[in-house]
Amino acid sequence: MDYAEKTDKELVRLSRRGDERAARELVHRFERPVFSIVFRMVRDRELAEDLSQDVFVRTFNNLDRYDRSYRFSSWLFKIAYNLTVDHLRKRELPTISVHGAPDALTPERQEATSLNLESDEEAPDDRLVAKELAGELEEAIGGLREDYRTAILLRHVEERSYEEISEIMGIPLGTVKTYIFRARRELRAALSGSYDDSED
Amino acid sequence: MNDTNTETTTHLAAEARERIGMGGEPGPGESRHLASCGGCRREVAEVGSLQARFTALEVLVPSTGFANRVMASVQLPAPRWSRALDGLRAHPPRVAAAGATAVAAVIGTIVWLTTYPQVTPGVMAKLVYERGTGLVWQAVVAVGRVVYDSGLATLLEAFRADLNAWSAVGALATLTLVGMVSMWMLLKLMEVSPSAIRTGVRRIG
Numbered sequence: 241m242d243y244a245e246k247t248d249k250e251l252v253r254l255s256r257r258g259d260e261r262a263a264r265e266l267v268h269r270f271e272r273p274v275f276s277i278v279f280r281m282v283r284d285r286e287l288a289e290d291l292s293q294d295v296f297v298r299t300f301n302n303l304d305r306y307d308r309s310y311r312f313s314s315w316l317f318k319i320a321y322n323l324t325v326d327h328l329r330k331r332e333l334p335t336i337s338v339h340g341a342p343d344a345l346t347p348e349r350q351e352a353t354s355l356n357l358e359s360d361e362e363a364p365d366d367r368l369v370a371k372e373l374a375g376e377l378e379e380a381i382g383g384l385r386e387d388y389r390t391a392i393l394l395r396h397v398e399e400r401s402y403e404e405i406s407e408i409m410g411i412p413l414g415t416v417k418t419y420i421f422r423a424r425r426e427l428r429a430a431l432s433g434s435y436d437d438s439e440d
Numbered sequence: 441m442n443d444t445n446t447e448t449t450t451h452l453a454a455e456a457r458e459r460i461g462m463g464g465e466p467g468p469g470e471s472r473h474l475a476s477c478g479g480c481r482r483e484v485a486e487v488g489s490l491q492a493r494f495t496a497l498e499v500l501v502p503s504t505g506f507a508n509r510v511m512a513s514v515q516l517p518a519p520r521w522s523r524a525l526d527g528l529r530a531h532p533p534r535v536a537a538a539g540a541t542a543v544a545a546v547i548g549t550i551v552w553l554t555t556y557p558q559v560t561p562g563v564m565a566k567l568v569y570e571r572g573t574g575l576v577w578q579a580v581v582a583v584g585r586v587v588y589d590s591g592l593a594t595l596l597e598a599f600r601a602d603l604n605a606w607s608a609v610g611a612l613a614t615l616t617l618v619g620m621v622s623m624w625m626l627l628k629l630m631e632v633s634p635s636a637i638r639t640g641v642r643r644i645g
Contacts, residue, residue, distance in 0.1 A: 258517040267507045276500040289502050293510050300514040377493050396494035399462070421454075424490060431493075 248312035256303045267296055270313065274320050277393055281324045283382060291327060295320045310407065317398070318408045321390055328386055380430035384423055391416055392423035452480045461487025534625070542622040549615050582610035 243251065243265040251269075254262035274295055279288035299319050306315055381389055390409060394400045402420075406413045452460075452473055460466045461484045466474060474481050518526070528535050 255516060260511065260516055263514065263516055264507060264511055267510050271502055271506055271510075272499055275502040275506070279500050285503075289506065292502060293506070293513060296510045297513045300516060377497060396462075396491055397497065417454075424487075427490065428486070 249308060252303060252306060252308075252312055255300065263300055266312075270316055271296075273313075273398060274316060276397065277317065277390070278320055278324050280378070280381060280393055281386060281389060282328065287327075291324055292320070295323055298323065311404070314400070314404050314408055317394065317400075318410070321408055322410075325386060325390075376431055377427070380427050383430060384426055387411075388419050388423035388426065391419040392427070395420050451477065452484075457483045458487050460484050462491045463488075538622050538625040541618060541625075545615050545618040545622065582614035 243261055246254075246262070246265070248266065248269070251262040251266050255266065271292070275288060275292045278291045278295070279285065282288050282291065295316070299316055302319075306312065381393070384392065387409065391405055394405045394408060395402075400408070402413055402416050405416045405420075409416065411419075450473075452470060456466075456470060457480060460470065460474075474484065
């Protein structure tokens with residue numbers, strides 16, 4: 241049985257029957273997007289891994305509650321969003337930095353919690369420029385309010401529809417549009433020095 | 441493909457500007473409007489530029505072994521066959537009774553067929569085909585005999601006394617019924633209550 245070719249819903253059905261390979265395929269399929277969005281919300285690698293692990297554990301432990309009329313990935317992101325927001329609200333993290341978690345006081349801790357923006361596919365000069373641009377954007381994203389940040393990441397990184405974002409975040413469609421509009425405006429302001437305006 | 445604004449004098453809707461900016465194809469009316477409206481063109485370009493920067497963001501990857509750690513923390517429901525075995529292990533007397541009934545049914549069928557070789561499966565199949573509607577009644581009679589005689593040997597003796605094709609079919613129907621009841625009991629035993637398949641969580645320290 242080739243699990244890689246199965247749909248998410250088929251894998252969920254098999255996982256509910258106790259098929260470990262199906263569950264592992266779901267983890268393999270979604271570990272990067274879940275980790276990416278959680279990481280960009282908390283800016284701490286260790287914490288993001290712990291939270292992402294919790295996301296999957298909660299997801300698998302509540303598979304019997306999954307409503308098949310929704311996309312599995314939307315449900316997974318909803319759990320990720322709720323778990324991460326709960327954690328952020330408990331800790332009340334301040335504005336975050338691409339250079340490491342706010343509570344990273346030692347170089348080792350900064351290294352452990354910082355964003356890794358390396359890319360092996362680009363030439364050194366291109367990589368440097370891309371790293372700078374990505375770093376600026378990461379920094380700008382980090383400066384957004386957590387709900388703006390989640391909405392804009394789901395829209396532009398995960399390319400989710402407004403309806404899906406509304407479902408994931410549990411907010412009205414109009415609020416999603418407002419969040420994304422304001423997030424874009426704040427990002428433009430933050431990136432105004434390097435913003436690529438191709439039109440006059 | 442959407443073409444939300446075909447009037448060149450009306451600006452494109454925000455959704456249309458975003459869709460086009462994020463790589464969607466503009467409709468004919470939208471293309472005409474964009475060709476003549478610098479404001480909409482600029483907004484589409486801004487969304488496109490932002491999308492390009494987001495697309496260039498690094499794909500973040502958890503550390504090696506993340507999936508293994510997740511799988512070690514998750515206790516999936518046991519596979520169905522394993523749950524069935526657990527169910528069987530939980531009720532030994534009932535399993536023994538159901539198994540013995542099933543075995544008795546099979547042995548009874550074999551004994552009966554060997555005792556009366558003239559009633560071949562072919563003969564029975566022909567009878568079933570020709571007199572299918574009478575089977576229910578024959579089954580009822582056969583069950584009545586089983587209950588009355590309360591024993592396979594006595595049952596066989598009763599059949600021996602007035603052996604005919606109908607009693608053969610009736611007996612077969614009875615044994616089938618016994619087999620079905622046995623199967624039903626086994627299947628009921630294999631059912632596991634929802635609480636037993638609740639998953640547990642073990643946190644990694």
